[in-house]
Amino acid sequence: MRRLLLPALGTAALLLLSGCTSGPDAGADGAFTDDATGELKAWGFDNADEVGTSRLDYAEGQLSDVEITIDQTAFDAQKFTTRAASGVIPDVVQMDRNFVATYAAQGLITPLDQCFAVHDVDPTERYYPSVVDDISYDDHVWAVPQFYQPPAIMLNTRVMAAAGVTADQIDTSKPDALLAAVTKLYQANGNTPALLGLDPVAPSQAGLWLLGMGGQVIGDDGEPTLDDESNRVAVDFLKQLLDAQGGYAKVKSFTDSFDTFGDGNQFVTDQVAAQVDAQWYVNVLTPYVDQVQISAVPFRGPDGQPFTVASGTSFVIPSAAKNRDAACAWALALTSQDAWLAAGDARAATIDETPGAINTGLFTGSPEADRAIRDAHVVPSGNTGFDEAIATFYDVVPNGTSLGASPAGQQIQTELQNALASVFLGDKTTEQALADAQAAAMRAYEAAKD
Structure with a gap:
């Protein structure tokens, strides 16, 4: 992961x-x-x-x-x-x-x-x-x-079209409809996943799911908030999503086998119909433009608006x-x-020297720089799907939210990862896992303050 x-x-x-x-x-x-x-x-x-x-x-x-x-x-x-x-x-x-x-x-x-x-x-x-x-x-x-x-949800439109699922059905603001679409897309060989309807990249992208579904990881004062009630809703949904695709252990084993950066990556080989990815992954797929059919949609919050994390x-x-x-x-x-x-000029010069390469822009942390580089170098590629994916990431980047800053930031993330794994594997209930994680994170926070 x-x-x-x-x-x-x-x-x-x-x-x-x-x-x-x-x-x-x-x-x-x-x-x-x-x-x-x-x-x-x-x-x-x-x-x-x-x-x-x-x-x-x-x-x-x-x-x-x-x-x-x-x-x-x-x-x-x-x-x-x-x-x-x-x-x-x-x-x-x-x-x-x-x-x-x-x-x-x-x-x-x-x-x-x-x-x-x-x-x-x-x-x-x-x-x-x-x-x-x-x-x-x-x-x-x-x-x-x-x-x-910024992370968003990349789509394998070739797989989705074959299953009769449209991009608007991959909508995180409508959990029940999303789960139905994922279940329709999912394929298995016996009990082993062969095609994930949606790879949520959990627990490593937990921050996106928790904050994006109304929860909170770190409060304004830096204290952990892992037992926030909305976090429980997000974790329960993630478990449903994973269970509908063979369960966490099998999903993780399957995704660990992906040739993420290689010629046999999960979009070339149709191992995913949709996947949470950061913007840079579009760059990884540009050499395979003739072998993949992609697009992207934003992660959407409960209000239906695009959402991402910084x-x-x-x-x-x-x-x-x-x-x-x-x-x-x-x-x-x-x-x-x-x-x-x-x-931006240096990247464009490199791309110009590479036949078929696509300029996906640079995401710098500065809105003014992002706009200037996009205006100067990001032009229609001739591939509608790639252009849609590039545009989606530009659309979500202003909608980012910080996970929060805390003197125990690393420990909070560790406790969250451990809690999610215990829930996904069925070792603890969501309420117990988040309560235990909160207690451990608070101890770390108090120690860090001292």
Whole structure:
């Protein structure tokens, strides 16, 4: 199930940063100036493609008085904590936004309110509100965000047409009708799934289902809310959905066998009729445009309106960083409008060199950048289904909601995953599993606050 938690292929979403620190010290109180000079140590840009390298080149050009050194190894939470405790820490680190509130509560990273202010950047104007919510905690903004890959429901229209199911029947705001459509689409070889009517990608996409059906994972104050009554409704429906397709264990075994990134992927081989996917998966399918028939519909909330959840990576500045001013300027340069336009141009040039390739756009975390890149480079491909899928993801991205920021964010997610698995396998009732998860998550939250 980890396959759909992976960052976007070809979007440089795997950017991560490391090394020792050097340069002027801005102090330990979140103070910044706009004087970017000296040496900058960064942990990141692991396997950067043209989207990453073009932005690196742009940022380097903007910081001519800064000597930048990048350790291109992947972020490791234990390694980060060890380095932070020792004081031998890079000036800027990129990590998943789920980690930000945790490290903020621990005092391991510095608030960036003044970082934004001295560069005349208003986060609420540059980034989507849901993205800002991901990195906001205790009345401060703690990171510079990048990327936002909204999930929606991708459709295998070839399979759906054969079963007589239409796109409007894949509607999460109408659970009973959706379950009927999924049951009609589902096929099995004996007791083994052969074709899923809808792969909900549960429990890894649990946040989408819980929030999208009116529930809540983390409250405004950062406390876990796993036993929210609406969460029980969502979990019960997910269990129904999985049970109608052979049960969780068989569904998971089946989906684990998917050649998700290969020539025998689940849309080429007709192993799914519909599947929850992040936007980047359209990129994965573009080489198979002649072998698949796809489209997409939004996940819809109880009110019938499109709904999605925010996720992505971000740049943080450790509290013990030596050159915060350069770190701030570099992170903001990498996520600026001009940097993203350079990335859009670089991606378009690569696509132009690839016969039959389709430009699906870039989902940057910035609405202005997303619009500009779409206007400049996303044109009708000649394949109606792909164009519909691309448009669907652009349509849902403004409707995103943050899962919430908490100092126990990672533990809350772990407890939720464990609870869902126990319900799906029949080991606990929904009420008991969520109550147990809430109790464990609250213990973690209280410990994190202390």
